[in-house]
Amino acid sequence: MFYHFIFILLFMLGLYTILVQDNLIKLVIGLTIMEAAIFLWVIATNYRGGIIPILQPGVIEADVVNPIPHALILTGIVIGASTTALLLTLVIEINKFATVITLDVLKGLRD
Template identity: 55%
Template sequence: MFNNLIFIILFMLGFYALIMKTNLIKNVIGLNLMEAAVFFWVIAFSDIGGEVAIHKMGEEVTKFNDPVPQALTLTGIVIGASTAALLLTLIIELNKFSGTIDRDQLEGLND
C-alpha cells in the first residue's frame, strides 16, 4: 500500500515535469523520475522479505527475493541511461542552433 502511494506520487511528479515544465532539461529529469518510480515500485513490490538472490557456499537459504523483476529492472535502467544521453545530446544540438532550451520559445518559431 505504502509503496503504491510513493510510486504514484513520484510517477505523477515526473509526468508533471514532463508535460508542464518548459525547460527541456527539466523534461528529461521528469522522464528520469518516471522511470525511477516504476523501477522502485517493481523492486519494492517484489520484495517478499527474503534474502538477496545469491546463493552462499555451504548454506541453504530457503527464501529468496524474486530475481526476475530485478533482472528486468536492470535492463530498464541501462536503457533509460542511454536514452537520457541521446536526449541530452539532441538538446545540446538544438541549443547550438537556436540558443535556447525553453520549449515555449522553440514552438513558436516555425510550425
C-alpha cells in the first residue's frame, strides 16, 4: 500500500510540475518524474525474492523472480529516454528563435 501512495504522490507531483511551471526544461523534468513514478511503482510492487529466472529442469516457477515487469520497464525506459531526448532537442531549437525558453514563447507573447 505504501508503494501505491508513493506512486500517486510522485505522479501527481510530475503532473503538477507540468501544469504550473513556466520553464520548458522544467516541463520536461515533470514528464520525466511522471515516467519515473510509474517505473518505480511497477518494480517495487512486483518484486518478490527468488532465484534467477532461467527455466530449466529442476527449477520450480514459484521460486524464481518474475522477469516480465523488469522487461517491460526496460522497454519503457528506452521510450522515456527517446521522448526526453526529442523534447530537449525541440527546446534547443526554440532557443534559436527566441531568447527565453518559457511557455510565453509558445503563446507568442515574448520573443
